[in-house]
Amino acid sequence: MENLGIDGKLLLAQILNFLLFFYLIKRFMVKPFMAFLDKEKKQEKEKETALAKIKKAEEQLVIQEAKLNEKAKKELDVILEQAKNDGKQLRVDMLKQAEIDAEEIKMRIKKQLEEEKERLYKDVRQKIGDVSMYLVTEGLKEALDTDTRKKVTERILKNLTTKNITLN
């Protein structure tokens, strides 16, 4: 080997040097780097899993939202239908009440008119009576002279029956 120009000791030292260098590289550089890569890979995987979970949850939420919307729509339809029916019923009730009120007002006005008519009739009757009496009295005042009054008084006294007369 010496003839080939290879120094055995140097070669051995170089081999040892290489081995030492390989060991050091592997020990302090490759291993932490690999661990870092593994960790990154693991984190990536976890992220993907979480993302998948979120996606799934999101899908479920969308489905749930759709269901809720459907349910709300149905409830709204029911409420609207109920409100419609209530409105119809209310309208019928109001119409009925209005008819009753109108009938009451009609009756009241009729009664008032009857009373008013009766009152007017009474007034007119009274006025006619007053006027008649006034005319008769005035006529008699004009027509009865002293002699006639005397004669009438005599006649009254003559025909007077005291049977039914009581002191007032």
Added chain:
Amino acid sequence: MRINQKLKGELKKYLLDKMRTDRQKVVVYSSVELSSGDIQMLESKFSNISFQNALYRIDESLLAGVVIKVGSKIIDCSVKGTLSNLKHIVYEAH
């Protein structure tokens, strides 16, 4: 305030007399002056009333007939009273 007993008695007597007189007081109202015949007829018709001290007054608004007032009571035999009664009957007819 005390009132003299004698004065009180006299006042009481006077008021009682006045009340008695007023109760018996007769006033005859007529539209024309009544003749003695009319007065006799009145006395004969109302024998329960004393016309001795009666007062006779003229009230032309009576038209004819007489109204006799005895105390606070009234006997209306006048045309005016008859018309008034007729008026009441007409009012209460309906």
